[in-house]
Amino acid sequence: MPRPPDTRAPDNPWPQWPRVYKMDYGQEEAAARFGADPRTYQISTTKFVGDEHGHVKELHTVKVNMKFKDGRMTFEPIPGTEEVWPAQLVLLAMGFRGPEDFLIEQLGVARDARSNVAAEHGKFRTSVEGIFAAGDMRRGQSLVVWAINEGRGAAREVDRWLMGETSLP
Ligand SMILES: Cc1cc2nc3c(=O)[nH]c(=O)nc-3n(C[C@H](O)[C@H](O)[C@H](O)COP(=O)(O)OP(=O)(O)OC[C@H]3O[C@@H](n4cnc5c(N)ncnc54)[C@H](O)[C@@H]3O)c2cc1C
Numbered sequence: 001m002p003r004p005p006d007t008r009a010p011d012n013p014w015p016q017w018p019r020v021y022k023m024d025y026g027q028e029e030a031a032a033r034f035g036a037d038p039r040t041y042q043i044s045t046t047k048f049v050g051d052e053h054g055h056v057k058e059l060h061t062v063k064v065n066m067k068f069k070d071g072r073m074t075f076e077p078i079p080g081t082e083e084v085w086p087a088q089l090v091l092l093a094m095g096f097r098g099p100e101d102f103l104i105e106q107l108g109v110a111r112d113a114r115s116n117v118a119a120e121h122g123k124f125r126t127s128v129e130g131i132f133a134a135g136d137m138r139r140g141q142s143l144v145v146w147a148i149n150e151g152r153g154a155a156r157e158v159d160r161w162l163m164g165e166t167s168l169p
Pocket residue numbers: 096103134135136137141142143144145147
């Protein structure tokens with residue numbers, strides 16, 4: 001992702017959540033120790049390379065440009081920006097960027113503009129009859145309490161769909 005701006009962008013006014021550059025205390029500590037913000041922006045790992053024992057020894061990266069294509073975020077590699085980084089340990093710390101395509105494409109259910117499965121809260125019905133969606137897959141990255149709430153709600157709506165009525169809360 002690109003580095004966020006220092007102040008709110010015109011398309012991100014109050015009272016929206018401010019999408020601005022922030023330094024967490026761990027990043028401050030790293031910057032104090034190593035002299036710079038430890039984060040690298042607009043970069044994508046293309047592969048990990050291991051040694052003859054199968055232990056990771058390097059990762060290969062390329063810089064990327066973020067583009068919106070058909071309402072979805074895509075990342076285009078920038079030719080000539082490939083780099084190789086020595087590494088003995090790799091920790092993956094990744095946020096949720098949308099549900100996996102595999103099941104959604106096989107089922108042929110419609111998505112919303114954020115790539116989640118389109119299904120109204122309270123009904124949980126997708127665009128395909130008999131397929132229901134709940135939790136992160138429906139609402140995007142969220143909380144366990146919502147996953148529980150939506151799981152119960154989806155169970156109720158499946159029951160209603162199967163039986164014609166439901167006594168589930
Ligand atoms: C790093 C991290 C930290 C978080 N911390 C918190 C926190 O502190 N508090 C909080 O409330 N929330 C937190 N969350 C969010 C919370 O974990 C999610 O909102 C919640 O787990 C969503 O539940 P879900 O049932 O919708 O989806 P998931 O928990 O993602 O469950 C989906 C399940 O479907 C399975 N699956 C996928 N594809 C298939 C398939 N084709 N066939 C069969 N099974 C399949 C997956 O293996 C998975 O078990 C955190 C999330 C992350 C990633």
